[in-house]
Amino acid sequence: MDDAITDEELTELALLADPAPDIDDDAVPFVVVPAGASLLPSWYMPVPMSTGGPHRRRRAWVISSVVAAMVIVNGFGLCVTYGIPEVGDRIVPFW
Numbered sequence: 001m002d003d004a005i006t007d008e009e010l011t012e013l014a015l016l017a018d019p020a021p022d023i024d025d026d027a028v029p030f031v032v033v034p035a036g037a038s039l040l041p042s043w044y045m046p047v048p049m050s051t052g053g054p055h056r057r058r059r060a061w062v063i064s065s066v067v068a069a070m071v072i073v074n075g076f077g078l079c080v081t082y083g084i085p086e087v088g089d090r091i092v093p094f095w
Helices: 007-016 054-075
Strands: none
Touching: none
């Protein structure tokens, strides 16, 4: 720890640094982003297909049914992680 830099040394180095470095007039940035371009590609955050209709209501019922079935099955102490209902490892026998 003898080579550790103290706060005073860091402050002195920061004050000696050039706040506005000389940049050439013909300097080119590493990445040129065209005007109006987004930061993420279009496949990363696609636009939603629709905002309503009968398909949305049906999809909500299917998802709710699957979630409710998983909660009920797990509530009875069965494990369905891999698709086949199994008795959990932590169930203590009553005898």
